[in-house]
Amino acid sequence: MQLLFLLSTMRQLYIMLFLTSMNCSMHYKGRVVIVLDPPWEDLFETESIILKCMAEDGSSGWKYEWAKENKGMLEKLKNTPGSNGDTYRIISVKEYDSGIYWCQADRGTEKTESASCTLNVLKGHPGVSITLQPPFTKVYVGEWISLKCEVKEMSAGWKYFWSGGSDSNLIQAQYIPDATAIGTELRFKPVNLSHQMLYWCQALRNSFQSTSSSFLLKITDKVPMxxxxxxxxxxxxxxxxxxxxxxxxxxxxxxxxxxxxxxxxxxxxxxxxxxxxxxxxxxxxxxxxxxxxxxxxxxxxxxxxxxxxxxxxxxxxxxxNTPKPRLTIETKWMKVYPTEKVSLKCKIENFTSDWIYTWYKDGIEQNTCRNSQTCSVYTINSVAEQHSGNYTCRANAHSRYSEISDPLSLHVFSKYHLCFH
Known part of the structure; x- marks a missing residue:
């Protein structure tokens, strides 16, 4: 930062020495400011501009000098005719008029610090375009939209004028119902089918003007579903x-x-x-x-x-509610003797689906049934004492599970009980 400050200070000193023609007896007092008319630094070829230099504190009696810096080179400029040279005028700017302009004032042995401004001259004609805001691909009747006019080269001072219709029948914006031109925009509140037409925008800056290509605003009254x-x-x-x-x-x-x-x-x-x-x-x-x-x-x-x-x-x-299967006995009794056959049936009622059933004895899953794809019936062809216990079932279909059924208690008498009887 210190190096940049030093270089900037040395550059200022170089400019002041150039403008004062190396007159070292001068001492510096106050500052000057440069005012542009019109007040923008970006210009297009053939536009005119006036640079006016004045003491920042408003004091009088100063004489002014001008210089232009371009690509590191300085040249003194001839003042526009006047009593004190405070004005520098360019009637029709060209690309070579781009650069940094410096001004300094002196009054006897007093001299101000210098001031500068930069002019940027753009070649050719400025391009003007129209865009839809918001930038949707389809516009519906009843929407609040606007058309925006933009000068492609960033520059200030433009005024915008809108027209619509056709090449043979142009309508100025103020005569388009429910449309208002505000700044760069033509706003519709809201849009209707009568607004479907071609639109043009014209950008004007002093005597300099540029017109956009036509923009077709398409509108539909078909409300989307x-x-x-x-x-x-x-x-x-x-x-x-x-x-x-x-x-x-x-x-x-x-x-x-x-x-x-x-x-x-x-x-x-x-x-x-x-x-x-x-x-x-x-x-x-x-x-x-x-x-x-x-x-x-x-x-x-x-x-x-x-x-x-x-x-x-x-x-x-x-x-x-998650379904709960109903567990029933297909054979006659839940209290049986060894070698008897027992069949239990599990069924989800009220919901038809590809249910597959899983069986549990005392909470432990039993082997999958072999004779049925759904396993809705659990059969023990010849019971033994070890088959005694609480039986439950659960259904699932497509990775969805039911609740567990209420239990049925199977009791198998011992073989000694059988011998006693």
Whole structure:
């Protein structure tokens, strides 16, 4: 930082010595400022500009000198005719007029510090373009949008004028209903089908002007639709299971967010946006409950233009309690003698599905049955004492599990009991 300050100070000293023609008897007092008319430093070829130098404290009696620095070289400039040389005028700027302009003032033995400004002369004609704000690919009747006029080369001081219609029938912006020109924009509040036409923008700066190419604003009165789908495992949905719903817009979804409704009341809306799903197109219930049962709807919104899609069709979500299988005995008794046959049956009632049953004795899983794909019946062809115990069953289908059934107690009499009888 100290080195940069030193170099800057030496450069200032060099400029002042150049302007004073090495007159070392001068002493420095005060500063000058440079005022531009028009007040911008970026110019296009053929524009004019006036540079005016004046004492910062407003004092008078000064005479002014000008110099131009370009690519490290300095040249003194002839002052525009006047009593004190405070003005330097360029009638029609060219590319070689780009550079840093310096001014300094002297009054007898007094001299001010120098001041500078930079002019940047751009070649050719400035380009002007029209863009749609927000930059959507489709515009709907009722949206609040605007057309923006921009000078491609960054420069100040432009005024903008709008017109619409056709090449043979131009309409000035003030005669376009529900359209207002403000600054760089032509705003529609809101847009309707009558606004579908060609538009032009003209940028004007003093006597310098540039016109854009035509821009066709296309508008549709077809309100977009959304589709609501419930994505779950096959079959009924049981409490505790994950339910996923998705809302999808028919068409380009750029700039849209989604609103969800539970029930038919409009005040029941909610949003589901997250870092993974900023638009909120998905609604996921990770641990479903009976109270989640209801009708659901969704709708898409473009917040930037205060516009909404149609409502989706309603989707009904029904959550059931996790089913509990019913365990029954197919044979006659639960108290049996050795070598008798016992058959138990496990069944999920009210829900049809590809249920497969697992059997337990005293909480320990038994070998999978061999004679049935569903294992709904558990058979012991010849019971023995070790088969005594509490039997339960459980069903599963597509990785979904039921509750465990209530137990049935099987009692096998001992062989000594049999001999006694």
């Amino acid at each position: 959304v589709l609501l789908s419930i994505q779950t495992l096959k079959g009924p949905i049981f409490s505790g299971e994950t339910v996923s719903m998705k809302c999808e817009l028919d068409g380009d979804s750029t700039g849209w967010i989604y609103i969800w409704y539970k029930g038919m009341e409009h005040n029941s809306k909610f949003h589901t946006n997250s870092s993974r799903d900023p638009a909120g197109s998905n609604y996921i219930i990770t641990q479903s409950r009976i109270s989640d049962s209801d009708v659901y709807r969704c709708q898409a919104e473009r917040p930037a233009t205060h516009f909404f899609s149609k409502f989706s069709e309603t989707a009904t979500l029904k959550i059931y």
